[in-house]
Amino acid sequence: MTLRFRRRPTLAGQLLVLQLAIVVVVLVAVAAVSLAQSAATFNRVEGRRVTALAEQLSGNQTLRFGIRRPAPAEVLAPLLQTTLTQSGVTSITVADAGGRVIAATSPTAIGTKLTLGDRRVATGRGWSGQLAVDSRDELVAQVPVLSQGTDENNRLDGTLGDHIGTVMVGELSPSIWQRLRGASSYLAIYLGIACVLGLLGSWLLARRIKRQTLGLEPREIAGLAEHREAMLYGLAEGVVALDPHLRVTLVNDVGRRLLDLPEHAVGRSLKELGIEGRLREVLAGEEDTRDAVVLRRGRVLVMNRMKVTKDGHSLGSVTTLRDRTELAQLERELGSFRSSAELLRAQTHEFANQLHTISGLIQIGEYDEVVTYIGALNRYRESLDLTVTRRVHDTTIAALVMAKSSVAAERRVELRVSERTTLLRLDPELAADVATVVGNLVDNAIDAAAQSGTPLSPAWIEVELRQDATSLEIVVRDSGPGVTPELAQEVFAHGFTTKAAAEGERGIGLAMTRLICRRRGGEVAVTNAESGGAAFIARMSVERLPEGAR
Structure with missing residues (x-):
């Protein structure tokens, strides 16, 4: 069995049909208006004519005399026929005072009851309007016939007398087609031109909409809209x-x-x-x-x-x-592992160099120099450990600074801890945020300082941590080239590192630093020192751990 699917009309076809229907409605409305105007004109013009003719007849002495004759039809027939021929009206009817037709241009009407358009016509009032006469619609005028006043000798004195009859003059109403032809000799041409222009405009509009919709049909556009909504709100x-x-x-x-x-x-x-x-x-x-x-x-x-x-x-x-906020948090955690790995690598590299030096001194027999070298290394390590641990009492941050010191040394950058540094033990979550900020700022400072270091002007960075009852300030200075004023804010908004100021975008370390500071109720900014280099200043609110907390 073969299934046949009904083909849906195209968008162009639907628009064409719709526009055609609108054109037809407009044409019908124009025709109706034309008919109404034609009817109004006919009633106005012809109504005046038939009324004037009826009034003229009602005042005719022959008609007044003939109404009272024993055979009025024979007396009035010549007058009515002559008037009908000269005026071109459709019918003329004369009735007596009782409303019985006594003479008419239509012989079948004689003896019938005259149809009155208004009851007041029987009392001597005139009337004009549409009336059905012999099953035809005619525009008629009904005018009373009044006798002239007489004395006992039946002498005329010029005064009006009694209502002795009624004259009705009728004009056949034109048909709808006749009215359309009479409305305007060019109406059919106008309507035809309007129809052609309407069809042409409908076709052009359909083509334009077809182009604007890229040839898609309504159901296809609806499907695309549904798919777009599902795709956009499902992403x-x-x-x-x-x-x-x-x-x-x-x-x-x-x-x-x-x-x-x-x-x-x-x-x-x-x-x-x-x-x-x-x-x-x-x-x-x-x-x-x-x-x-x-x-x-x-x-x-x-x-x-x-x-x-x-x-x-x-x-x-x-x-x-x-949204990379959560991913940035993961990168921060991974960064701590990378820092540990870099620390181990830096320390391995540092220890390897020291072991190579010791091995070389032993091979050439400089045993006293070996002892002196090892003592110097030991004093440097103890001095660094003592400097950091005496000023930084939070073990997490102290370990981070020690680790970064080894990384800086590998890059030939000296890491200093400011004498104004004072940091107490922190809550573990806060310590993690502080470690992230310190790590990011120190890494950027090492990158910047390593680019500008020379034998005559060694590279260095300085870390300063200052804490009071409610806030913590982290300052990292370096001997690098500094940050240009136009990048002072962009360096954070773009997620640049310090190195990115010269080489392009890299990571979101500084963006994370600002995010953490703002989340902790603080801010981060960068300034350039008068002697050169940049100083990153991060502030955040903190809470101290109770005494004795571990």
């Missing part, structure tokens, strides 16, 4: 679309949540939504952007922007957003 990533005027044309739930946008953000511009700074630069950029790191109200966002063009015209852009 784990945020999606934001902007038009060329930077107005939001589309945003899914994830994008609205990540950017902290209001529910009715569609149709509003970036300025109206309060989006400024680095986020606005990425969303409104001129070029495509890949993996741009942006901070937005405590979140680390990775954004990819792509321009949308068609036929060489810009339609706007689409930007996807990923």
Whole structure:
């Protein structure tokens, strides 16, 4: 058995049918208006004519005399026929005072009861209007015939007398077709031209809409819209679309949540939504952007922007957003493992160099130098350990500083601990955040200082930790080239490291530093020292552990 599916009408076909129906309705309305105007004109013009003719007849002496004759039809027939021929009306009827037809141009009407358009006609009042006469619609005028006043000798004195009869003059009402032909000699031409123009306009409109919808039919457009909704709101990533005027044309739930946008953000511009700074630069950029790191109200966002063009015209852009805040936390934890690995590698490299030196001194028989060298190493290590542990009482941070000292030494950078450093034991969670901030700032300082160190001007970095009852300030200075003023804020907003200021974007270490400081009620900033180099200053609120806590 073969199944036949009914073909659905195309969009162009539906529009054509709809427009054709509108044209037909307009044509019918125009025709109705024309008919109404024609009827009004006919009633006005012909009504006056038949009324004037009826009044003329009612005042005719022959008619007045003939009404009272024994055979009025024979007396009045010549008058009525002559008047009918000269005036071109359809019918003339004369009735006596009782309403019985006594003479008429239609012989079948003689002897019948005259149909009155108004009851007051029987009392001597005139009337005009549409009336059915012999099953035909006629425009008639009914005028009373009044006798002239007489004395006892039947002498005329010119005064009106009694109601002795009624004269009715009728004009056949034209048919609808006759009215249409009479409305305007060019009406059919006008209607035909309007119909052709309507059909042509409908066809052109259908073609234009077909092009604008890329040849898609309504059901296909509906399917695409449904798929788009399912795709956008099923994505784990945020999606934001902007038009060329930077107005939001589309945003899914994830994008609205990540950017902290209001529910009715569609149709509003970036300025109206309060989006400024680095986020606005990425969303409104001129070029495509890949993996741009942006901070937005405590979140680390990775954004990819792509321009949308068609036929060489810009339609706007689409930007996807990923929340890397949790991933950044994982990177921080992995960073601690990497730091440990780097520390072990640096210490291995340092110990290997020291062992090679000791081995060489033994091989050449300089045993006293071996003892002296080992003593110097021991005193340096004890001095560093004593300096760090005396000023930094939190073991986590002290161990981190010691580890970074070995890494700095491998890079030929001297790590100093400021004499103003004072840090007590911290809560483990707070210690982890402080370690992340210190580690990121020290790593950036080592990178910057290592680039500018020379034999005459050794590279160095200085770590200063100052704590009071409610806050902690972390200052990391270096002997590097410093940070240019225009990058003083961008270095955090972009997620740059210190090294990235010269080489490009790298990681989100400083972005995480700012995020942690703000979460702890503080902030981070960078300044340039007068003698050269940069100083990163991070502040956050802290709480001391009770005495005796381990």
